[in-house]
Amino acid sequence: MRQAALVTGSSRGIGLAVAEALAHEGFAVAVNGPADDAELAAAAERIRALGVPVVATPFDVTNLAGYESMLARIEEAIGPLTTLVNNAGVGVMSRGDLLDVTEASYDRCLAVNAKAMFFLSQAFARRLLARERDPSLFHSIVNVTSSNAVAVAVQRGEYCASKAAAAMISKTFAVRLGSENIAVYDVQPGLIATELTAPVIESYARRAAEGLTLFPRVGQPAEMGAIIAALAGGKLPYTTGQAISADAGMLVPRF
Numbered sequence: 001m002r003q004a005a006l007v008t009g010s011s012r013g014i015g016l017a018v019a020e021a022l023a024h025e026g027f028a029v030a031v032n033g034p035a036d037d038a039e040l041a042a043a044a045e046r047i048r049a050l051g052v053p054v055v056a057t058p059f060d061v062t063n064l065a066g067y068e069s070m071l072a073r074i075e076e077a078i079g080p081l082t083t084l085v086n087n088a089g090v091g092v093m094s095r096g097d098l099l100d101v102t103e104a105s106y107d108r109c110l111a112v113n114a115k116a117m118f119f120l121s122q123a124f125a126r127r128l129l130a131r132e133r134d135p136s137l138f139h140s141i142v143n144v145t146s147s148n149a150v151a152v153a154v155q156r157g158e159y160c161a162s163k164a165a166a167a168m169i170s171k172t173f174a175v176r177l178g179s180e181n182i183a184v185y186d187v188q189p190g191l192i193a194t195e196l197t198a199p200v201i202e203s204y205a206r207r208a209a210e211g212l213t214l215f216p217r218v219g220q221p222a223e224m225g226a227i228i229a230a231l232a233g234g235k236l237p238y239t240t241g242q243a244i245s246a247d248a249g250m251l252v253p254r255f
Helices: 013-024 038-048 064-078 103-129 154-180 198-212 221-232
Strands: 004-007 028-033 054-058 083-086 139-144 182-189 243-246
Touching: 004 013, 004 064, 013 028, 013 038, 013 083, 013 139, 013 221, 028 038, 028 064, 038 054, 054 064, 064 103, 083 103, 083 221, 103 139, 103 154, 103 182, 139 154, 139 221, 154 182, 182 221, 221 243
Parallel strands: 004 028, 004 083, 028 054, 083 139, 139 182, 182 243
Antiparallel strands: none
């Protein structure tokens, strides 16, 4: 038996870095993207080259009705899942005045960043509880939220609302699943260089260098991968329900 993980939104960015970090730890991995495209295929090949079982799983995480069949296909391909990494996420349709936020942008953020996380965690947890689990394996859910779960970005209000909801989802599942020996974590990345932040990364880097973060630089996806692999691998024993601020100290109060 080996650890096996589904990482949503793992065809690029933080998700792909997480999948790679887990593979380096010996996890079998299901990589996921919204479409069966070249990007997802390339991600699967990168993981396969690391010598672990891998399956490409094209799937829209907002399709709640398809969770059971998706999870069944994954487990048929790579074995029983021990780990769910809820990484799939979207940004706002347009940055701007909070008073101009559209219902479509709000609904999109909540559907992907919070609702999908809630119900996929539910479907995953139900599968774990319905079977006998190997006690030597660590079972966990790791949710990737954002520093905007607590820090206001007024030009992205709907994104902040969705990430705050996701942070509370992490806490509620931690409370529900603790007695079942299933750990739940909330990783809150700060200024990370990804495709999502590419349009503003120069501004982020300048603000980091000017003191917004305690380490004067932006973070890298591989650093998020290392954090999440440690959590999923049980390297922080006797912990659950924690929010990990992976933000270089950006939110440390200073006077």
